[in-house]
Amino acid sequence: MSGSMISAERGARLILLGCVLALAACGPNQVKVDGNFPTPLMDPLPVTMGIYYDDDFISHEIFDEAKSRTESDWVVKTGDAQVAMWDTLLTGMFKRVEHMRFRPEPDKMNQAVDAVLIPRIEELQYAIPAHTNVKVYEIWLRYRFDLVHVNGDPIAGWTMTAYGKTPTAFLQSDEAAVNLAAVMALRDAGANFATGFPRIPAVKTWLDSRRVQPKEAAP
Numbered sequence: 001m002s003g004s005m006i007s008a009e010r011g012a013r014l015i016l017l018g019c020v021l022a023l024a025a026c027g028p029n030q031v032k033v034d035g036n037f038p039t040p041l042m043d044p045l046p047v048t049m050g051i052y053y054d055d056d057f058i059s060h061e062i063f064d065e066a067k068s069r070t071e072s073d074w075v076v077k078t079g080d081a082q083v084a085m086w087d088t089l090l091t092g093m094f095k096r097v098e099h100m101r102f103r104p105e106p107d108k109m110n111q112a113v114d115a116v117l118i119p120r121i122e123e124l125q126y127a128i129p130a131h132t133n134v135k136v137y138e139i140w141l142r143y144r145f146d147l148v149h150v151n152g153d154p155i156a157g158w159t160m161t162a163y164g165k166t167p168t169a170f171l172q173s174d175e176a177a178v179n180l181a182a183v184m185a186l187r188d189a190g191a192n193f194a195t196g197f198p199r200i201p202a203v204k205t206w207l208d209s210r211r212v213q214p215k216e217a218a219p
Contacts, residue, residue, distance in 0.1 A: 028063075028073035031175050033081040035183030039092040040194045047210065049094040050116035050150065052103055053083060062124045076126060078182060086119060089190045093197070104152040114210065115155055118146045122159065126181070128174055137177040138165040139185040145193075147203060156202035162189035 061077040090097045102108040104116045123142040141162040147155040164184025166177055197203060 028075050029175055030075045030077070031178045031182070032077045033179055033182040033186075035081060035179070035186070037085040037088045037183075037187060037190065039088055040190070042093065042194060044093060044095050045198070045207070047094050047115070047207075048096040048098065048113045049090060050098045050100045050104070050111065050113035051086070051090055052100040052116055052118045053086075054103065054118070054120070057120060058083060060121050060124075062126070064126070074126070074178075076124070076178060076182065078121075078124065078186075081182065081186060082119075082121070085186045085190055089194065090117070093194060104148050104150055106151045110150050113150055115206070116148050116150060118148065120144045120146075126178060128178065136165055136167055137174075137181040139163070139178070139181040141185050141189060143189065147206070155206050156200055158200050160189065160192055160196065162186070162192060164188055 058079050060079040060082060061075060064074040064076075087097075098111045098113050100110050100113075100116055102110055103118070104110060110116075120143065121141065122144050123140070125140045127136075127138045129136070143160045143162070144157070145160065146157045149155060162185045164181045164187070166180040166184060198207060
């Protein structure tokens with residue numbers, strides 16, 4: 001009788017352990033995006049640019065709930081990588097970059113800068129083979145940018161998209177593939193911004209207004 005009770009107790013423990021492991025296996029797939037971002041090869045614009053990241057940008061992540069029992073939830077955290085990429089990019093694009101203490105508003109005592117750039121992530125989407133049945137991992141990003149004076153008065157506003165993908169053949173896990181696709185999307189965002197920023201009509205007008213006109217030669 002005693003042996004039967006011990007066996008039953010061991011069986012119950014094994015069942016409980018199996019349930020715990022099963023629940024752990026059903027936990028969300030988590031990706032904290034991490035990568036290297038090159039400094040742009042360009043002559044810096046003669047501008048002291050302020051940059052303001054709000055809390056949503058700094059801690060940005062996307063949660064995708066599983067659509068069926070055969071899938072897993074996904075959490076993709078891009079906030080740290082976003083800040084790292086944009087800091088590297090903007091430092092290479094402008095004469096000087098300042099991280100603003102506050103969101104630009106008339107009653108906020110911020111640093112003296114020529115303008116302040118405020119980036120926001122409007123949308124992030126991803127696709128993995130379980131979703132598409134194609135062996136490609138993809139990330140789409142859509143940004144909103146506001147360029148404002150230090151008191152918050154607008155200069156320009158525009159949106160921009162970025163895209164990154166990577167094949168599974170070179171990676172060992174879905175998490176690594178999603179990470180690399182996100183890194184490629186961030187690099188694409190950096191390249192698009194570096195080439196497109198001076199071409200935004202309102203930005204171009206603002207930059208032209210800041211250029212020092214050459215003095216006329218003395219007679």
